[in-house]
Amino acid sequence: MKSILAVVLTLLISHHAMADGQAEYKYRQGVMRTVGGQMSSLAAILRGQVHFANLKFHARGMADLAEIVPHVFPEGSGVKKSEALPDIWEQPDEFKKTMEKFVTAAKGIATAAESGDMSAIGPAMKSLGQACKGCHDNFREDADR
Ligand code: HEC
Structure with a gap:
């Protein structure tokens, strides 16, 4: 039992260390x-083009993404193709400061959409x-997009 546990732990640890x-x-x-998709969906709803009741779900999706995005920039991931x-x-x-602004804003849209207060949205x-x-202006290549 002990040795199996040791193997599993070793695998877990080496997997972690072998950042790809x-x-x-x-x-x-x-x-x-996904972030881009949620953004386009929010914009389409706010333009009044599509199903308004979905607003809060997209806004909540953006807030969930704010939990994810801070962890998608590990060192070593700036590979050749990357922007x-x-x-x-x-x-x-x-x-970090730039990231925090995004996290705050993403949570802000969720709160605003939840409140239903259109003047806040x-x-x-x-x-x-x-x-x-x-x-994008500061940390992404070809910021013209
Ligand atoms: C903290 C930095 C940061 C924030 C905030 C951020 N982005 Fe990005 N985004 C990037 C970087 C860097 C890339 C390029 C990633 C790469 O090529 O490795 C990128 C790429 C993208 C892409 C291209 C994905 C692809 O197909 O390769 C889209 C679309 C996008 N971002 C949309 C958004 C939208 C919409 C928001 C705001 C709601 C946003 N991003 C917020 C840094 C950010």
Whole structure:
């Protein structure tokens, strides 16, 4: 029993240590696409084009993503194809501040949508958009997109 446990622990630990930059990059891409999808959905609803009652679900989805996004930028994941700039790891304090703005804004849109107070949703959406842009401008290649 003891030896099996030892093997399992070793596997778990070595798995952890063997950070795979390529896998992390792919994962980040998928997560960011989800973030982009939620953002487009929120925008479509706020333009009045689609099912309004879904607003709070997309907003909650964005708040959930705010729990995920801080963990998709591990060191070593700035692989060749990635648009993540080295500043992410070279200026960790700046990056952390930028990340915190996003987390706050994502939670803010969820709170606003939950409250149903339309006057709060506009500003919350604006802050969220600025949080995306704030990070893309400084930490993502080709920020023109
Ligand atoms: C803290 C930084 C940060 C925040 C905040 C952020 N992004 Fe990103 N985003 C990035 C970086 C860096 C990349 C490039 C990732 C890579 O190529 O490895 C990226 C890539 C993307 C992509 C392209 C995914 C793909 O197909 O490769 C989309 C879409 C995207 N972000 C949308 C958003 C939206 C919408 C928001 C706001 C709601 C947002 N991002 C907030 C840093 C951020």
